[in-house]
Amino acid sequence: MIPARAQIPEDPTPGNYVVVDVAQFSTTVPELFANGATYVHVTEDRGDELAFKEANPRAKIGGGSGPNYRGEPGYDFFNSPSFVQGVDVAGCPTAMTSTNGGNAVTDLRSAGGDEVDVYVGGLTNGVALADHLREQDAETYFVAAGSNGKPSPEDVAGALFIARHLLGDPPTDRELAVYHEMVAFSKGPKYERRPQIKRTDLYEYALAVDSRDVVPKLDGQKLYDVAGSA
Structure with a gap:
């Protein structure tokens, strides 16, 4: 595991790399595909x-969160898994980045x-991603x-969750509860001082374990959903 974006090596060893940014990029991207x-x-x-x-x-393009997390003028959405639910992206290309996950990609x-090969994974699509990577x-x-x-x-909790499924040793209910607590205790207190959308993103989306069968894989600068492909 590479424990932070800043530690990505200048010459990475060939292989599959999974970018895990639970709050928010790795949760927003699967929602766009869904x-x-x-x-x-x-x-x-x-x-x-x-x-x-x-x-x-x-x-449809994503920008910054803007004042009070309502988005910026000229953009259709921002990096929020709940906000994108109100944006009609069906059949449309999308574009976005983010300070941590997007820039890590x-x-x-x-x-x-x-x-x-670069993938994007979190708690919502970690099982589907692990199944793909196992092949x-x-x-x-x-x-x-x-x-x-x-x-x-x-992000460490999200990476461990995917890794355990990849290794064929999925976390027990108790271990999963610990991962849940790591995410909630890491972000929850800070989000209490922010608009409701941040708490919705965290508790209703980021922590919705195994809710998406989406496998985002990078091709050039574009992520495609390769779920179901070998």
Whole structure:
């Protein structure tokens, strides 16, 4: 496991890399696919989404959360699994990035080139992702995205959850409760001081274990749902 985005090596060992950013990127991306998005274009820099939409008029694009977590003008959504429920992405390309998970995807793409395959996983799609990775020949590495260059307990918990399923040793109910507590205690107190949407994102979406059969895999700059493919 790579315990934070800042520790992604400049020359990563070839293999499969799973970016885990439980709050929010690794939870928002599966929701976009579950709602019918054709792909998620991961922009290199925040702001590049506007040019992407100009080139792809049907695209729905995500930006910053804006004042009081209502989004920014010119954007269709932001990095929130609950907010995207109100955005019609069915049959549409989407584009977004994020400070931690999205940038970790870009870091791996830039550093690893064709030698690494990048996936996005969290608690909601971890079982489906583990089932897919078990059929692959390459070694799997987990990138717990973290925050501000430091490890985050919720991302470590998410990575362990996927890893245990990948190894054929899924967590017991008691162990799963511990993972749940790691996520809730890590983010919950801070979110109590923020708008309700943050608590909804955490408790109703990020902690909805095994609720999505989505396997986001990077191809170029785009994540596609490869669930069901070998």
